[in-house]
Amino acid sequence: MPLQMRLTAVTLDCADPEALAAFYQQATGLELHPASDGDFAGLTREDGFFLGFQRVDDYRAPSWPGQTMPQQAHFDFHxxxxxxxxxxxxxxGATRPEYQPDADRWRVLIDPAGHPFCLTTR
Structure with missing residues (x-):
């Protein structure tokens, strides 16, 4: 029998956790977690899912579509x-990179900290 796990949180590295949390809060409507401070900020969903943002010294944003600084992970939003x-x-505050692999089916955007994320209607 496989191990039963439920994803409860995702945390992104960034230079400014509060600013990135504000961007995603406006984009998703998630609630700001009360324990947010200058080095860590988080958003919560009513089912308990947590989206966190942690300060990293000398943070370097991923590059898209290049891999000079790999994206390592990205969100997909319906x-x-x-x-x-x-x-x-x-x-x-998101930006739209010039390279769009299939703009009729999904869009790649970049959040204010440089993380790529995708929009899809599927």
Missing amino acids: VDDLDEAEDVLLGL
Whole structure:
């Protein structure tokens, strides 16, 4: 029988945890965790899932699409409308890299700390 595990948290390295938490809070509507401080910030979902952001000295953002600094991990978010979601996220501080492998099916954006993430309607 396989080990039964339930994912309860994901934490991203960054230079400014509070700023990155604010970006994802505006983008997702998750609640700011009360234990957030200058070196660590987190967001929680009603089912207990936790999205954390931790300060790393000399943080270097991943590169997209190059691998000079590998992305190591990225989020995929389901949205109803790619264009609308992209516009909102760009307004919140995300950026859109020139390279888009299949922009009709999904979009790659970069969060304010440099982490790539994808939007998809699937």
